[in-house]
Amino acid sequence: MPFLKSTLSRKNLMALTGLFLCFFLVIHLLGNLQLLLAADKASVSFNNYSTLLSGNIFIKIIAYILYFSIIAHAVDALVITVKNRKTAAKYAYDERKHASKWYSRNMGILGTVLLIFLVIHFKDFWYVYKFGALPLDKNGNKNLYVIVVNAFHSWWYVCIYVVSMFALGFHLLHGFKSAVRTLGLYHPRYARYVEIFGVVYSYTLTIGFSFIPVYVYITQYIK
Amino acid sequence: MILNAKIPDGPLEDKWTTYKEKAKLVNPANRKKLNIIVVGTGLSGSSAAASLAELGYNIQSFCFQDSARRAHSVAAQGGVNAAKNYQNDGDSVYRMFYDTLKGGDFRSREANVYRLAECSLNLIDQAVAQGVPFAREYGGYLSNRSFGGVQVSRTFYARGQTGQQLLLGAYQALIRQVGIGKVKLHTRHEMLDLVLVDGKAKGIIVRNLDTGDIERFAADAVVIATGGFGKIYYLSTLAMGCNASAIWRAHKKGALMACPSWTQMHPTCLPQAGDYQSKLTLMSESLRNDGRIWVPKLKDEKRKANEIPEEERDYYLERRYPTFGNLAPRDISSRAAKERIDAGFGVGPLNNAVYLDFSKAIKEQGIDKIREKYKNLFSMYKKITDDDAYQAPMKISPAAHFSMGGLWVDYELMTTIPGLFAVGEANFADHGANRLGANSLLQASIDGYFILPYTLTNYLAGELKTEKITIKHRAFDIAEAEVNEQLQLLVNINGTKTADHFHKELGKLLYDKCGLSRTAKGLTEAIAGIELLSGKFYRELRVSGTEGEINAELEKAGRVADYLEMARLMCYDALTRNESCGAHFREEYQTPDGEALRNDKDFCFVSAWEWPGRGIEPILHPEPLVFEFIKLSVRSYS
Amino acid sequence: MKLHLKIWRQRDAQSNGALVDYDLDGIDQHMSFLEMMDTLNGQLILNGDMPVEFDHDCREGICGSCGMMVNGQAHGPVAGLTVCQLHMREFKDGATIYVEPFRAAAFPLKRDLKIDRSAFDRIIQAGGFISASTGSAIEANNLPITHDMAESAFDSAACIGCGACVATCKNSSAALFTSAKVSHLVKLPQGKLEAEKRVIQMVGQMDVEGFGHCSNTEACEVKCPQGISVLNIAMMNWEFNKSSLLG
Structure with a gap:
């Protein structure tokens, strides 16, 4: 692909796909928030929402962009990492870490954690929903709610989920700002605003995504 | 030898125009056939190489640094003068010409200095076109400040890094020509000899500093732009690599050296802290606007500065020069500091400094105001000395800074060797016996951008028909053999002392006897001392490694060898000038108040020196300075 | 002060390099880092060894010639400085200091701490x-x-x-x-x-x-x-x- 010949073009692809994923995460979180409703309401609302998402052509296009983004983001990251390995220097004694944040230097590792999480996540929910035999709820929608809540009732699953969300948080903390820079937002004032927005965004998503499984897990004992 | 400066006839203000109108030209098709060597990539070298390449000549450009952008022009802080009169404060080409001539104590040529002022107008335009980010007013127009004791604001500046920005402009112009293919750039190459064929400069011998290979380059003309040699004093504000080797080796091949002893000592530098010290850092002269300079009245004062009561302090500049006070010109301030230090009133652990005190300014203006003005300088001071200048006075002392002297050149910037030109600080031209602040960047740029393209063309027009010399010529064989011989000599001494050791000894000797003030007795002693040191150098030097590899020690040793010879000439130069003028202060020639006493009757000339061979007294060829348009006056600041 | 130096020595780009140990005594805390290196080189020369090659010129932080990794950081531990402006008072007496060249695939090494930029x-x-x-x-x-x-x-x-x-x-x-x-x-x-x-x-x-x-x-x-x-x-x-x- 000639347009990916430049280091800057490859970073652009990372930035664009990354920002799209950031946008998608917001939609995803909004959907997940329904799990915080009372059980009977949550079930109806969540399953309706799932059905809505799977039926709509517009949503389907978005879904394909999403699949593409995830794959392109990962593959591009792999290409960049391999190339950087070739150019990067090795020092016998290295204390360069003092000059930058650890998560900014370890986006690849954080990304790999997220990729593994995504595989689990897709297998448990997306694959089951798309191709598995699911019970129907009283409205005739596939009952994804049951699957999700069951999963969140086991402590180890919640642990994996929460750890992964922290990985996501650090990934976003650097990724959002980095993406905006890559695309070229250079105005000092607006760059600052966007940076603050990125931090708020990252915290909100991390806390939001982490809180839901923990809440679901705890509430099973409170009832 | 009768020196002919080749000054064009006619009124002062028409001379340069007349010259340009009458100078011979080379047609564009023929320019492609002509090759020029430019040694040095500082402001004068880069601007010359770029401008000549733009005309269509083929340029070979050389520097010893690893990139053309690192030449020491980069370190100039204050600014660059130009008679634009943007401030409407009465500046003009004539006024700038007069200020410069007077600042140089009337020891430079009228025509050269006038041309400098005249061309200053174009330089600012050129630099702005290249993208040099000069300071601007809020309306978007160029800003100026006053500098160096003149009464108008004609200094253009880019914060405290004007030299860096001007150099980058010239470097970018140069590197653009490298891309086009008109300039071949040879970094990490040091010129070790000049090659003459039939008395004309036709090439150079260089050492590739990355491989140790000796290489030959032939051309139709050679330009030397290798800067100043203040590093001869070892402790100076110059870069570690600054050297006299190119001009010295050209001198030994027949180019006359003019007024080599005229070195400007900058008054506001940080003092030496120990024997290990490798250079002295310049603190901007602007500090003297608010700082008061003093030393204790008691000898061997042990108290800290702040504990010494007001009445026991000697504000010697205010005492001696009540009108100018702490703002007396560079040569005067430096000399006054040395006088106090030598008299035993110096401060600091080595008793080699004077105080620069801001307490009065802080009391009157508030610490915030002082911080706003000098924050960078105070933090630089803190970085280097670990002292807080807001709490206690700074310690400063004079240090070698700028070489007014250099290769003698005529109005065309050509040395006494046909085809060998010298530009920038490497020549002796426009500054006389003392350079005004912000004129060094100007002269370097003017020489390269605006003068050389005309004068070199005028010379080359006569070279089209002469036989092309190639590097196979016998003259190259001989020069290369000499270079090899000298390198091997240095490597094989195998003594017990490093090149730095000799350089430090030489520097101390020169600073004491041929520095801020000189006496016939001291200079005679220095000549003998240098002779002695030179002998030791060739017996006791040790250089590790060989000449066929990267070898920084060998580079140093070669430079020190040249410095030893140059120093001797400096002493002769100072010894034979029985007057005091500008930076040259002979204690025998002073007024009863201790001020410089110029002797226009007997010494209104440029001392141009011929190399007679090792160990023989140099031969003086005076070039009389004729003042047709102005009247000589006494430079007084008291 | 006393110092233990571990300096990268490498003859040329083709050779293998390694950190070499040097002990240095009598260092003044007001020395700049490069003056400390000068002192070491002076001793090496008199001992018949090759001095450590490094680029430097203006020694006031503006020419851009100098640059080395000092204790694993570019230009050393203090921010906003070139290594020529770094002073020995930033180090403790008896400290071990690692010195390596700036490294990058695009900056081939010439010798010791000298690189091609x-x-x-x-x-x-x-x-x-x-x-x-x-x-x-x-x-x-x-x-x-x-x-x-x-x-x-x-x-x-x-x-x-x-x-x-x-x-x-x-x-x-x-x-x-x-x-x-x-x-x-x-x-x-x-x-x-x-x-x-x-x-x-x-x-x-x-x-x-x-x-x-x-x-x-x-x-x-x-x-x-x-x-x-x-x-x-x-x-x-x-x-x-x-x-x-x-x-």
Whole structure:
């Protein structure tokens, strides 16, 4: 692909796909928030929402962009990492870490954690929903709610989920700002605003995504 | 030898125009056939190489640094003068010409200095076109400040890094020509000899500093732009690599050296802290606007500065020069500091400094105001000395800074060797016996951008028909053999002392006897001392490694060898000038108040020196300075 | 003070290098780091050893010649300095100090701590200039530039080309160096005419030289002796994207 010949073009692809994923995460979180409703309401609302998402052509296009983004983001990251390995220097004694944040230097590792999480996540929910035999709820929608809540009732699953969300948080903390820079937002004032927005965004998503499984897990004992 | 400066006839203000109108030209098709060597990539070298390449000549450009952008022009802080009169404060080409001539104590040529002022107008335009980010007013127009004791604001500046920005402009112009293919750039190459064929400069011998290979380059003309040699004093504000080797080796091949002893000592530098010290850092002269300079009245004062009561302090500049006070010109301030230090009133652990005190300014203006003005300088001071200048006075002392002297050149910037030109600080031209602040960047740029393209063309027009010399010529064989011989000599001494050791000894000797003030007795002693040191150098030097590899020690040793010879000439130069003028202060020639006493009757000339061979007294060829348009006056600041 | 030095010695690019131990005594805490190195070299020469080769020139932080990794950090542990301005008082008596060259695939080693940074020159050569031949300039004040824009252009132009940004970057990216020049020139009206070609060519050359991708870790700004802002990189990206899409 000639347009990916430049280091800057490859970073652009990372930035664009990354920002799209950031946008998608917001939609995803909004959907997940329904799990915080009372059980009977949550079930109806969540399953309706799932059905809505799977039926709509517009949503389907978005879904394909999403699949593409995830794959392109990962593959591009792999290409960049391999190339950087070739150019990067090795020092016998290295204390360069003092000059930058650890998560900014370890986006690849954080990304790999997220990729593994995504595989689990897709297998448990997306694959089951798309191709598995699911019970129907009283409205005739596939009952994804049951699957999700069951999963969140086991402590180890919640642990994996929460750890992964922290990985996501650090990934976003650097990724959002980095993406905006890559695309070229250079105005000092607006760059600052966007940076603050990125931090708020990252915290909100991390806390939001982490809180839901923990809440679901705890509430099973409170009832 | 009768020196002919080749000054064009006619009124002062028409001379340069007349010259340009009458100078011979080379047609564009023929320019492609002509090759020029430019040694040095500082402001004068880069601007010359770029401008000549733009005309269509083929340029070979050389520097010893690893990139053309690192030449020491980069370190100039204050600014660059130009008679634009943007401030409407009465500046003009004539006024700038007069200020410069007077600042140089009337020891430079009228025509050269006038041309400098005249061309200053174009330089600012050129630099702005290249993208040099000069300071601007809020309306978007160029800003100026006053500098160096003149009464108008004609200094253009880019914060405290004007030299860096001007150099980058010239470097970018140069590197653009490298891309086009008109300039071949040879970094990490040091010129070790000049090659003459039939008395004309036709090439150079260089050492590739990355491989140790000796290489030959032939051309139709050679330009030397290798800067100043203040590093001869070892402790100076110059870069570690600054050297006299190119001009010295050209001198030994027949180019006359003019007024080599005229070195400007900058008054506001940080003092030496120990024997290990490798250079002295310049603190901007602007500090003297608010700082008061003093030393204790008691000898061997042990108290800290702040504990010494007001009445026991000697504000010697205010005492001696009540009108100018702490703002007396560079040569005067430096000399006054040395006088106090030598008299035993110096401060600091080595008793080699004077105080620069801001307490009065802080009391009157508030610490915030002082911080706003000098924050960078105070933090630089803190970085280097670990002292807080807001709490206690700074310690400063004079240090070698700028070489007014250099290769003698005529109005065309050509040395006494046909085809060998010298530009920038490497020549002796426009500054006389003392350079005004912000004129060094100007002269370097003017020489390269605006003068050389005309004068070199005028010379080359006569070279089209002469036989092309190639590097196979016998003259190259001989020069290369000499270079090899000298390198091997240095490597094989195998003594017990490093090149730095000799350089430090030489520097101390020169600073004491041929520095801020000189006496016939001291200079005679220095000549003998240098002779002695030179002998030791060739017996006791040790250089590790060989000449066929990267070898920084060998580079140093070669430079020190040249410095030893140059120093001797400096002493002769100072010894034979029985007057005091500008930076040259002979204690025998002073007024009863201790001020410089110029002797226009007997010494209104440029001392141009011929190399007679090792160990023989140099031969003086005076070039009389004729003042047709102005009247000589006494430079007084008291 | 006493010091234990571990200095990278390597004869040339082809040879293998290693950290070599040196003990040094009698170091004054007011020495600069390079003066400490001078002292070591003086001793090495008199012992018949080869001195440590390193680049240095102005020793006041403006020429960009010097640069080495001191204790694993570019130009040493103090921010906003070149190594020539680093002083020994920053180290404890008896300290062990590691000294290595700036490293990057695009900066081949010459000897010991000396490296080849000519890749930087070639990046500038690809377009880091305004094509204004001598003699063609217009009157300077016919081109007003706002005070703030001139200051901002200066901030970008202040780069000294030392290579610390590359050395400290985990990917050896030259984005900060390249962008400083792109930004300097594009901020000025006289530089705008060539802006499109300039950024494409300079970025192209940067890639050809074998510098890595910019990960926006911002380590370069932290270790830059001139404090060149990473926002220059964003500006270069903007210019590159604009020129690629519209140019």
